[in-house]
Amino acid sequence: MPTITKLFSLQEASEHNTKEDCWVVIDGKVYDVTTYLDEHPGGDDVLLTATGKDATDDFEDAGHSKDARELMKDFCIGELDLSPVIPELEISGKKQTVGTANKVLPKALDYWVFPVAIISVSVIAGLFYLRKK
Template sequence: MGDTAAKKYSLKEVEAHKDKKSCWIVIADNVYDVTKFLEEHPGGEEVLLEQAGKDATENFEDVGHSTDARTMMKDYLVGEIIDEEKTNTPEKLKKKWSGDSNDPDNSSSWKTWLIPMALALAASLIFRFFFISKN
């Protein structure tokens, strides 16, 4: 991070940049001026304008951007969020992504395998009952 990264912005300051003339977004507590990138964005400018002036970290991560996209971000970095308003500090990210089994937000992880297994079991029982028992 160069000299521009040393610049600190509040979320209120970022919020003032939410249109085609000046489009800023926050990703992982870093502030990016993506105004010049609007027309080049592969997903269309609307995607960026929807997130303009706010923290787009979750949406950015949900899309699963490539390494190239993450490298390109450096060109648009203008600073970072002031310390008091940071939400993606390493400690918070570690907790969020650690898979802590005591974390109530992590309760959906068992659903990702249990529900499909239950459906597969039900389908096999139905198949056995209707097709195999008739022979």
């Protein structure tokens, strides 16, 4: 009979981030290490800071032994759901303007303001200069 593996999202795993309820994600597997916090040689802080993210790199960087890797099997409760998350679309009753003119026009004005100001000042200065002669 095939083993059914429970899938957890990273968001769901990250919600278990206290001494009373602590899950970590390593190599795509989710581990409930709550009962192991007091026994962890590196202290419970190490495991608590590993919640809310994929802690694979942290685990590998610590150089865990083969025995530690074997012990992990006892705490595995499922796997990380790697399917893409598709955000729900928000349907709004508000009329939305869809046009590039609304977006482009302010930018176009920004690019013309400075050159037009320089030309205007130059023309006014030229008129004053010619008037004095």
